[in-house]
Amino acid sequence: xxxxxxxxxxxxxxxxxxxxxxxxxxxxxxxxxxxxxxxxxxxxxxxxxxxxxxxxxxxxxxxxxxxxxxxxxxxxxxxxxxxxxxxxxxxxxxxxxxxxxxxxxxxxxxxxxxxxxxxxxxxxxxxxxxxxxxxxxxxxxxxxxxxxxxxxxxxxxxxxxxxxxxxxxxxxxxxxxxxxxxxxxxxxxxxxxxxxxxxxxxxxxxxxxxxxxxxxxxxxxxxxxxxxxxxxxxxxxxxxxxxxxxxxxxxxxxxxxxxxxxxxxxxxxxxxxxxxxxxxxxxxxxxxxxxxxxxxxxxxxxxxxxxxxxxxxxxxxxxxxxx
Amino acid sequence: xxxxxxxxxxxxxxxxxxxxxxxxxxxxxxxxxxxxxxxxxxxxxxxxxxxxxxxxxxxxxxxxxxxxxxxxxxxxxxxxxxxxxxxxxxxxxxxxxxxxxxxxxxxxxxxxxxxxxxxxxxxxxxxxxxxxxxxxxxxxxxxxxxxxxxxxxxxxxxxxxxxxxxxxxxxxxxxxxxxxxxxxxxxxxxxxxxxxxxxxxxxxxxxxxxxxxxxxxxxxxxxxxxxxxxxxxxxxxxxxxxxxxxxxxxxxxxxxxxxxxxxxxxxxxxxxxxxxxxxxxxxxxxxxxxxxxxxxxxxxxxxxxxxxxxxxxxxxxxxxxxxxxx
Numbered sequence: 176x177x178x179x180x181x182x183x184x185x186x187x188x189x190x191x192x193x194x195x196x197x198x199x200x201x202x203x204x205x206x207x208x209x210x211x212x213x214x215x216x217x218x219x220x221x222x223x224x225x226x227x228x229x230x231x232x233x234x235x236x237x238x239x240x241x242x243x244x245x246x247x248x249x250x251x252x253x254x255x256x257x258x259x260x261x262x263x264x265x266x267x268x269x270x271x272x273x274x275x276x277x278x279x280x281x282x283x284x285x286x287x288x289x290x291x292x293x294x295x296x297x298x299x300x301x302x303x304x305x306x307x308x309x310x311x312x313x314x315x316x317x318x319x320x321x322x323x324x325x326x327x328x329x330x331x332x333x334x335x336x337x338x339x340x341x342x343x344x345x346x347x348x349x350x351x352x353x354x355x356x357x358x359x360x361x362x363x364x365x366x367x368x369x370x371x372x373x374x375x376x377x378x379x380x381x382x383x384x385x386x387x388x389x390x391x392x393x394x395x396x397x398x399x400x401x402x403x404x405x406x407x408x409x410x411x412x413x414x415x416x417x418x419x420x421x422x423x424x425x426x427x428x429x430x431x432x433x434x435x436x437x438x439x440x441x442x443x444x445x446x447x448x449x450x451x452x453x454x455x456x457x458x459x460x461x462x463x464x465x466x467x468x469x470x471x472x473x474x475x476x477x478x479x480x481x482x483x484x485x486x487x488x489x490x491x492x493x494x495x496x497x498x
Numbered sequence: 499x500x501x502x503x504x505x506x507x508x509x510x511x512x513x514x515x516x517x518x519x520x521x522x523x524x525x526x527x528x529x530x531x532x533x534x535x536x537x538x539x540x541x542x543x544x545x546x547x548x549x550x551x552x553x554x555x556x557x558x559x560x561x562x563x564x565x566x567x568x569x570x571x572x573x574x575x576x577x578x579x580x581x582x583x584x585x586x587x588x589x590x591x592x593x594x595x596x597x598x599x600x601x602x603x604x605x606x607x608x609x610x611x612x613x614x615x616x617x618x619x620x621x622x623x624x625x626x627x628x629x630x631x632x633x634x635x636x637x638x639x640x641x642x643x644x645x646x647x648x649x650x651x652x653x654x655x656x657x658x659x660x661x662x663x664x665x666x667x668x669x670x671x672x673x674x675x676x677x678x679x680x681x682x683x684x685x686x687x688x689x690x691x692x693x694x695x696x697x698x699x700x701x702x703x704x705x706x707x708x709x710x711x712x713x714x715x716x717x718x719x720x721x722x723x724x725x726x727x728x729x730x731x732x733x734x735x736x737x738x739x740x741x742x743x744x745x746x747x748x749x750x751x752x753x754x755x756x757x758x759x760x761x762x763x764x765x766x767x768x769x770x771x772x773x774x775x776x777x778x779x780x781x782x783x784x785x786x787x788x789x790x791x792x793x794x795x796x797x798x799x800x801x802x803x804x805x806x807x808x809x810x811x812x813x814x815x816x817x818x819x820x821x822x823x824x
Binding site: 244247249267268277365 | 558589590591592593594595599601602603608609611613616617618619620621622623624625626627628630631649650653654656657660813814815816817819
C-alpha cells in the first residue's frame with residue numbers, strides 16, 4: 176500500500192470525486208490560482224479550471240451561503256473555509272440554513288454540501304488557533320467528521336462529497352504533512368463508525384483528529400511500562416458512535432477522553448456523560464478528561480506549548496487513572 | 499399598454515385572495531389557531547402578483563419571513579398554505595416550517611427564510627447552479643428594505659455580480675424594518691441606488707401598481723436571462739398592518755397609515771379594470787365572492803386537518819445515507 180500524506184489523501188479524494196461527477200465543484204478563498212492556503216487544492220485549478228475551482232471574495236458567510244444555494248440547485252459543492260476560525264463568520268449560514276433546510280421545509284430540499292475547514296495552531300495567536308468541533312457537533316442536521324489519519328481522511332471525504340447531507344469536514348493543519356497508508360483504489364468510509372486504532376486491556380482512550388496521534392504515541396510509551404491502552408478514534412462527532420467505546424469499557428473499566436478543544440461543555444463532557452449513564456456499573460473510576468487549557472491560545476511559543484495535551488501529559492493521566 | 503382581460507382579472511383575483519386569506523389568518527391568530535409570529539403581507543399584494551406574472555412558472559423563488567403572499571401569487575392551493583399556518587400535517591412544509599418557512603419545491607418555491615438577508619447568498623448560489631447546469635431559469639429573491647442593511651445583502655449580491663449569474667433581487671420597500679423607518683437605519687433611502695455598489699442595474703417601481711411591477715420585473719428578468727447578470731428592483735409600497743401580530747405600532751400615526759391606504763393596490767387595480775372597460779363590477783364582485791368561499795374552505799381544511807404524527811418529530815433531520823447519488 177502506498178504511503179501518502181494527509182494533505183495528498185484529501186486532494187486525491189477531491190480530484191477523484193470531481194473527475195467522477197461533474198456536479199462536484201470547489202469554492203473558497205484562494206483555493207484556485209493560489210492552490211489553497213494549506214496547499215490542499217494545489218493543482219486542481221490546472222486540471223478543472225476556473226469553472227469548477229472557484230476563488231471567492233473574503234466573505235465567509237456569503238460564499239458558504241452561496242454553496243448552500245448551489246447544493247439546493249443541484250450541485251455538490253465542496254466549500255473550503257481557510258481556517259475553522261472563520262467559520263464563526265459563516266455560523267448563521269451553517270446552522271440556520273445548511274443544517275435546517277431539509278427539516279424545516281418538511282424534507283422537500285436536500286443540501287448535499289461539504290464544508291472543509293482546517294483546525295490548528297502554531298504561534299497564530301488567539302483568533303487563529305481554534306477547533307470548535309463541539310459547536311458543530313451540537314447541531315442536528317449536520318454531519319461532523321474529523322479524521323485523524325490520511326486513510327480516514329480520504330475515505331471519509333469521498334463519503335462526504337457523495338452524501339446528500341451537509342457535512343462539516345474538519346481537517347487538522349498539523350496533520351497535513353503526516354504520512355500513512357492510503358490505497359490507490361476506490362474506497363469510502365461511512366459516518367458514525369468509530370474505529371479501534373489500538374487494542375489494549377487496561378485503559379480506554381477515546382479521541383479524534385490530531386489527538387489520536389498524540390494518544391497512540393502515549394500508548395506506545397505506556398506499553399513499555401506494561402500498561403496497555405485501547406485507543407478509539409471517533410472519526411465522526413455527529414453521528415457519534417460509542418458502541419466500540421462501551422465494548423472497550425467492559426474490558427478496561429477506565430476511560431480517558433483526550434480532546435484538543437476546551438473541555439468545558441465540549442465533546443469530552445458529552446462522551447463522559449454518556450458513558451457514565453450507559454455503563455455506570457462498568458466503571459472503576461470516573462471518566463477522565465484531558466483538553467486544552469481554558470484560556471485563549473497565547474502567542475509565545477513556551478506558553479502555547481503548554482496549551483494542548485501532549486504525549487507526556489496523556490501518559491501521566493493514564494498512569495494516575497490506573498494507580 | 500393594453501391589458502389582457504384574462505390576465506388583468508387574474509391579477510385582481512390573486513390580490514384579493516392574498517388579502518382575504520391574510521385577513522382570515524389574522525382572525526385565526528386572534529383565536530389562537532395560529533401560533534408564533536405572523537407577519538402579514540396586506541398592502542403589498544401587487545408586488546408578489548406582479549412579479550410572479552413576470553417570472554416563468556419554473557423560475558426559482560426565495561422569499562423572506564413575510565411569505566404567504568408569494569405562494570398564493572404563484573397559484574398554490576390556499577388550503578395547504580393555511581394548514582401550514584395552523585401547524586398541520588397537510589401544510590406545505592408538513593407543519594414543520596410554519597408561517598416563516600413555507601416551501602413548495604415542485605413549484606420552484608424554495609422557501610421563506612427568517613434571518614434577515616441570510617437568503618441572498620443562497621439565491622446567488624442557486625443562480626450559479628442554474629447557469630452551471632445549463633438551466634435557463636432565473637432566481638428571484640424577495641426581501642424587505644431592512645435586509646439591504648446587512649452584510650449578506652452586499653456580499654451576496656457582490657458574489658452574484660462577480661459571477662454574473664441570473665439573479666433578480668426584489669426589494670419591497672414598505673418603509674419600516676420592524677418599527678425602524680428607512681431613513682433612520684439606511685444611509686441611502688432610495689434602495690435601488692444600492693445597486694451601484696455592484697455595478698448592476700437598479701430600478702425603482704411603484705409597488706402598489708401591479709402592472710408596473712409586472713413590467714419592471716419582466717424587463718429585469720429578461721435582462722438576467724439574456725446573460726446580463728444580477729438585477730436589483732426596488733418596489734415601493736407600504737405595510738398596512740404592523741410588523742407582526744404583536745406590534746403596537748407606536749412608531750407611526752394612524753393618519754399616516756390611512757393616507758397610505760388611499761394607494762391600496764387592490765381598489766386601485768379594480769378601478770383600472772372598471773375604468774378601462776376590461777371587466778364589469780358584477781364580474782369582479784363574483785370574483786370577490788368566489789375568493790371568500792375559497793378562503794373559508796382553506797380555513798375549514800386547516801381546522802379539520804390532523805396535527806403531524808408524533809413520529810414526524812425526528813424525520814427528515816438527515817437524508818438517509820447510502821442512497822444512489824448517481
